[in-house]
Amino acid sequence: MYTSIDLFSGPGGLCTGFKWAGIKPLIAVEWSDWTVQTYAVTHGADIFDLEKYLNGTLEDAETYFKPNDRTLLIHGDINKVEGSLIKKILNKRFGVNTVDIVTGGAPCESFSMAGDRKEDDDRNYLFMNILRIAREVDSAMILFENVKGLFSKKLDGIPGKMYEAICDEFERRLENAPKYRLVSRDKDTVLLKAVDYGVPQNRERLFLVAINEKFKNARFNYPAPTHGPGTGNSYVTVADAILDLPQIDSGEETEVYDFDINTVTNPTRLEFLKIMHGISKPAPAHLNYNIGAISSHKAVNHKESMRMRMSLIKQGEDMQSAYKRLKENNQEDLIKKYFPKKLYAARNRRLKEDEPSFTVTSHCLDEMIHPCLNRALTPREVARLQSFPDWYIFMGPYVKFHSDPQQDRYEQIGDAIPPLLAYNIAKEIVKTLNSIFPDRPIQDEGVV
DSSP states (O other): OEEEEEETOTTSHHHHHHHHHTEEEEEEEEOOHHHHHHHHHHHTOEEEEHHHHHTTOOTTGGGGGSSOOSOEEEESOGGGOOHHHHHHHHHHHHSOSOOSEEEEOOOOTTTSTTSOOOTTOGGGGTTHHHHHHHHHHTOSEEEEEEEGGGGGOEETTEETHHHHHHHHHHTOOOTTSOOEEESOOOHHHHEEEGGGGTOSBOOEEEEEEEEETTSTTOOOOOOOOSSBTTTTBOOOOHHHHHTTSOOOOTTOBOOBOOOOGGGOOOHHHHHHHHHHTTSSSOOOGGGOOOTTBOOSOBOOOOOHHHHHHHHTOOTTOOHHHHHHHHHHTTOHHHHHHHSOSSOOTTSSEEOOTTSOBOOOOTTHHHHEEOSSSSSBOOHHHHHHHTTOOTTOOOOSOSOOOTTSSSOOHHHHHHHSOOHHHHHHHHHHHHHHHHHHOTTSOOOSOOOO
16 A cells, blocks of 8 residues: 545545555645545544644644554644644654655646636645645655646746746755656646546646656656547546436435446446446445435525526527527527526536536536536536545535635535546556555555
8 A cells, every 4th residue: 555645635536536546645634624524524534623733722632643544634724734743643643754645736726717817826835835745754756736727827927937937846956855856847748638537527637746856767657548539438428427316306305326227338337337336446434335325416496597597508508608599599588587687608508418528616506507407416416527436425515605615515526636537647656656666566456
């Protein structure tokens, strides 16, 4: 088994894929309350309240430093997580001084094309914590994930300079500190498409991989696509991913799953459903997962006017394109009755069932319409599009205002790294670690 530190962990998408490949997080760090609960419940992690520890009010604080093999999830601000605390946890709880890889997907709002992309946004430099902690523990490797918009992010008024600055920071030489080399900074190489790895979604994310320079002969290869043209496997479509789930209407909820996957003849869809059901990649034992039960499958209770608007939007259309079509067909009466005065192309987009989805975001509740029903997707349907298996337990409220500091289930899922994408990257990381540590190779055996 290899080990990691999972920074900016979110609900555990990266962790899930890494565990499937044989890499276990010893420590995770996350600040959002309900997201912490999701990670802890699903992965059987112990929660360590950082603020209480720092102000001396954490009860039985020393018990967290006693030998234990459960992941310790630090709940708090990563800027306050000192290297000395990380090393104390590793040494006293796990009996080690380092981990094999430090991972992190620093918040992307300031890099995203959908954000305001301010140059002076403090979040621009949260990634430094990944490097700080990796250097502190002298990890063999580092993985950094972020949005494609980072490629064009301005620094000093120059588009793209932020990306180059981040790459330079990875390779900066600090006195008396470990030194790392990036495997690549080539944009075409580091940008991966989730759909190429069995995720039913056209999501692009960049992944920077760095190797500790003390392992001079170590090499890493970015994963080759497993799905799509030339692979022998078709892309996983929206229909493949969600149409086996109970077809509930707006305002309805069910916890019963009664679809028989033995009726599925498409091999790509069958393999995806086996993963979702914990068949080909088993669920953690502590969850006592029951394949006949489903959670987080609750549809928002839309107003009648919203349901009528959705009924006017065809597969592949959004609010704007549907408006344009209705206007061309002289159906202004329907437009006036059901469409707002200000139209957003990113809102109310009906999925095409025979294609992978467009990118799932934290705004997915407002953006996605079910391909066949006149309602938004349920959290479970969105989770499927992200490749989270059905045994995954999402905690917290179903819906909160997007500006609320408490992340609802939609936001947690939309912000996550798709587990199947993480899994394919992790398999290549394991190959690199096998070459560095030939005395303890792992052959994709998984950690549950």
